[in-house]
Amino acid sequence: xxxxxxxxxxxxxxxxxxxxxxxxxxxxxxxxxxxxxxxxxxxxxxxxxxxxxxxxxxxxxxxxxxxxxxxxxxxxxxxxxxxxxxxxxxxxxxxxxxxxxxxxxxxxxxxxxxxxxxxxxxxxxxxxxxxxxxxxxxxxxxxxxxxxxxxxxxxxxxxxxxxxxxxxxxxxxxxxxxxxxxxxxxxxxxxxxxxxxxxxxxxxxxxxxxxxxxxxxxxxxxxxxxxxxxxxxxxxxxxxxxxxxxxxxxxxxxxxxxxx
Amino acid sequence: xxxxxxxxxxxxxxxxxxxxxxxxxxxxxxxxxxxxxxxxxxxxxxxxxxxxxxxxxxxxxxxxxxxxxxxxxxxxxxxxxxxxxxxxxxxxxxxxxxxxxxxxxxxxxxxxxxxxxxxxxxxxxxxxxxxxxxxxxxxxxxxxxxxxxxxxxxxxxxxxxxxxxxxxxxxxxxxxxxxxxxxxxxxxxxxxxxxxxxxxxxxxxxxxxxxxxxxxxxxxxxxxxxxxxxxxxxxxxxxxxxxxxxxxxxxxxxxxxxxx
Numbered sequence: 001x002x003x004x005x006x007x008x009x010x011x012x013x014x015x016x017x018x019x020x021x022x023x024x025x026x027x028x029x030x031x032x033x034x035x036x037x038x039x040x041x042x043x044x045x046x047x048x049x050x051x052x053x054x055x056x057x058x059x060x061x062x063x064x065x066x067x068x069x070x071x072x073x074x075x076x077x078x079x080x081x082x083x084x085x086x087x088x089x090x091x092x093x094x095x096x097x098x099x100x101x102x103x104x105x106x107x108x109x110x111x112x113x114x115x116x117x118x119x120x121x122x123x124x125x126x127x128x129x130x131x132x133x134x135x136x137x138x139x140x141x142x143x144x145x146x147x148x149x150x151x152x153x154x155x156x157x158x159x160x161x162x163x164x165x166x167x168x169x170x171x172x173x174x175x176x177x178x179x180x181x182x183x184x185x186x187x188x189x190x191x192x193x194x195x196x197x198x199x200x201x202x203x204x205x206x207x208x209x210x211x212x213x214x215x216x217x218x219x220x221x222x223x224x225x226x227x228x229x230x231x232x233x234x235x236x237x238x239x240x241x242x243x244x245x246x247x248x249x250x251x252x253x254x255x256x257x258x259x260x
Numbered sequence: 261x262x263x264x265x266x267x268x269x270x271x272x273x274x275x276x277x278x279x280x281x282x283x284x285x286x287x288x289x290x291x292x293x294x295x296x297x298x299x300x301x302x303x304x305x306x307x308x309x310x311x312x313x314x315x316x317x318x319x320x321x322x323x324x325x326x327x328x329x330x331x332x333x334x335x336x337x338x339x340x341x342x343x344x345x346x347x348x349x350x351x352x353x354x355x356x357x358x359x360x361x362x363x364x365x366x367x368x369x370x371x372x373x374x375x376x377x378x379x380x381x382x383x384x385x386x387x388x389x390x391x392x393x394x395x396x397x398x399x400x401x402x403x404x405x406x407x408x409x410x411x412x413x414x415x416x417x418x419x420x421x422x423x424x425x426x427x428x429x430x431x432x433x434x435x436x437x438x439x440x441x442x443x444x445x446x447x448x449x450x451x452x453x454x455x456x457x458x459x460x461x462x463x464x465x466x467x468x469x470x471x472x473x474x475x476x477x478x479x480x481x482x483x484x485x486x487x488x489x490x491x492x493x494x495x496x497x498x499x500x501x502x503x504x505x506x507x508x509x510x511x512x513x514x515x516x517x518x519x520x
Contacts, residue, residue, distance in 0.1 A: 014477075072479075073486050095479075095487050114459055115477050120466060126458045154455065163449045164456075166491045167442035171456050172463045173478030174508045175435040180472035182427035189423045195414065196424075196431050197468070198386045199374055203432045204464050206380060208457070212440035217274075217375050218433030219332075219355075226333050227355050231426045240511050247507060248434045251500050 004064040004088070004145050008032040010056065010078060011069035012040035014116040015092050017047075019069060019149075022124045024048045026148040031063050036070075061085040065145065067110065072096050079103065088138055094165025097158040098132050108133030108142050111161055112150075115172050124149050130156035130164065181241045188237070220252035228253075264324040264348070264405050268292040270316065270338060271329035272300035274376040275352050277307075279329060279409075282384045284308045286408040291323050296330075321345045325405065327370065332356050339363065348398055354425025357418040358392050368393030368402050371421055372410075375432050384409050390416035390424065441501045448497070480512035488513075 007028055009016050012035035024030050030050035035041035041052035053059065059066065061083060068075060068091040075096050082089070088106040091098075094113070101107035111130040114122055129146035131153060133139035139155065146153040156164065179200065183193040206215045219227035228249045235242035267288055269276050272295035284290050290310035295301035301312035313319065319326065321343060328335060328351040335356050342349070348366040351358075354373070361367035371390040374382055389406035391413065393399035399415065406413040416424065439460070443453040466475045479487035488509045495502035 071482065072484060095490055113455060115462055115466065117466070117470070117475065117477065119470065122462065123458075128455050128458060130455075152458070156451075160449060160451050162490065162494060163445055163451060166494050167445050167453075167456055168459055169478050169491065170438050170442040170445075170505070171460050173476065173480065173512070174505075175438050175460075176463055176467065176472045176476055177508060177512055178430050178435050178438070179467055180476065182430040183472060185423055185427050185430075189420060191416075191420050191423060193427075195373060195388050195390075196427055198383075198388060198412070199428055200431050200435075200464060200467075202375055202382065203436055204460055206375065206377070207436065207439055207460075210377070210379065212436045212443060215377065216433065216436055216440065217377065218429050220433065222331065224331065224333060230355055230422065231429065234422060234426050240514075244504075244507055244511065245430070245434075247504055248437060251504065252433070252437055254500075 002064075004141055005029055006031045006063045007065045007067060008034075008059060008063045009044070009050070009067050009069065010034050010059075011067075012037065012044045013069065013071075014118055015112065016067070016069035017044055017118060018116050018122055018124070019067065019092065019112065020044055020048045020050070022149050023145075028145070028148070032058070032060060034059065036074075056081050057083050059083050059085060061087075063087045065090065067092060068101075075100055088133075088141065090142065094130075094168065095162055097162075098134070099158070102134070106134060106138055108138050109158070109161065110142055110146060111156070111164075113164060113168060115168075125151055128152040128154060130154050130161055132157055132161065181238075181244070185235075185238065185241070216252070216256070218252070220249040221256045223253050223257045225253075262324075264401055265289055266291045266323045267325045267327060268294075268319060268323045269304070269310070269327050269329060270294050270319075271327075272297065272304045273329065273331075274378055275372065276327070276329035277304055277378060278376050278382055278384070279327065279352065279372065280304060280308045280310070282409050283405070288405070288408070292319060294319065296334075316341050317343050319343050319345060321347075323347045325350065327352060328361075335360055348393075348401065350402065354390075354428065355422055357422075358394070359418070362394070366394060366398055368398050369418070369421065370402055370406060371416070371424075373424060373428060375428075385411055388412040388414060390414050390421055392417055392421065441498075441504070445495075445498065445501070476512070476516070478512070480509045481516045483513050483517045485513075 008031045030048040033041045033045045033050045045052040066089045090108045090110045109132040113128040131142045186193045268291045290308040293301045293305045293310045305312040326349045349364045350368045350370045369392040374387040391402045446453045
């Protein structure tokens with residue numbers, strides 16, 4: 001097998017869009033784009049010089065690499081109609097096992113560990129690419145493609161990748177929700193939430209030199225139940241945030257004080 | 261009243277230490293340091309050129325500013341033995357109301373909205389200082405002192421400050437705990453947690469241009485119950501983390517899908 005040169009996409013969402021653009025910028029050829037939303041497929045085709053197709057059966061079977069980048073739940077469904085292609089087929093999902101693709105001759109996974117929004121161009125060169133493949137030869141080819149996009153490429157198996165995806169949800173989705181909670185609370189009181197930005201920046205800087213288990217500070221760590229009670233009172237108008245606050249306080253108090 | 265030139269400290273913890281060092285660097289005179297731990301008081305006195313004293317009653321009554329920087333619960337207790345000083349007395353607490361100091365003639369609050377650890381020197385010039393005072397004259401003096409340390413000085417009343425403190429606990433203490441959870445989960449599986457750092461960095465960069473309510477992504481936002489179920493299975497060995505994950509997933513799913 002030769003080096004990967006032509007790529008088709010199944011999907012046209014945030015990940016597909018940023019990956020396709022980066023691959024095109026890296027000099028690869030974007031061939032066909034299939035998406036449930038033909039309008040989105042056309043938009044991405046226009047940006048990448050590819051061709052939007054209407055059904056998955058139309059996929060040219062002689063392309064080097066097919067990238068399936070669609071919601072996790074839809075991958076199995078797409079596999080039912082996937083044509084008998086000869087190139088490598090990968091998905092980009094964190095939580096989906098590689099063997100969902102096993103009815104195909106050549107397959108693998110190319111999981112970019114990052115949050116993508118259409119509104120923001122990601123710094124692709126620092127995105128960790130987690131790759132897995134059905135053979136060593138395919139692994140090398142995927143490594144080569146990933147290395148054209150990023151300096152951070154790792155061989156990660158399906159089991160490890162699931163835990164990475166779980167951890168990613170915690171550090172991104174759930175910390176983002178905490179930021180939203182904090183911003184909401186301040187906005188309710190007419191306080192500018194940008195006051196919190198230096199603290200948020202320092203929170204992140206800190207864990208680059210101190211493990212978060214050591215960097216931990218605050219009322220729950222020092223078992224300051226009086227402050228925790230006051231905070232819970234302030235949250236009376238936000239019962240959902242109060243519920244979440246309570247569990248954090250309980251777990252932290254327990255973790256840092258149970259041996260005292 | 262003239263400008264503040266001499267300062268005494270009650271307390272020798274993380275906040276007291278970094279504040280005293282910064283004030284000394286700004287050219288102010290650190291006078292006395294009182295702390296429950298005389299050893300800590302001596303250590304801070306040595307670093308700042310101040311003098312460690314054994315009891316709070318020994319405080320020189322003619323100092324310009326007294327900074328009480330001790331655990332929240334201890335402030336009321338310290339006030340019971342506080343000598344009749346003529347200078348301004350402030351505390352540095354986020355959650356404690358200013359009027360806890362009202363038996364003194366001149367008082368206020370100097371709350372640095374930041375997380376301090378002894379192991380790390382903070383970037384004091386960007387720390388938001390939230391100030392409040394018992395008179396306009398004192399407010400101006402505190403503003404002047406705070407401005408010697410930071411370019412970010414705000415007048416914040418006791419009620420607003422409590423909400424800021426609550427928000428700070430969420431964005432610092434609780435997001436730090438999420439990072440710890442994620443790191444723990446990866447470490448259990450022998451996966452290097454530094455793989456998450458580009459994602460954590462992007463999570464923070466993103467909310468500088470997009471409100472977190474808009475920046476939100478992930479399985480719960482798109483009501484991907486299959487992925488959430490898989491994650492909960494992966495958390496079987498971490499029942500506490502599982503409990504917290506569940507509540508985040510429930511709240512996010514509800515917030516983003518209840519109108520659909």
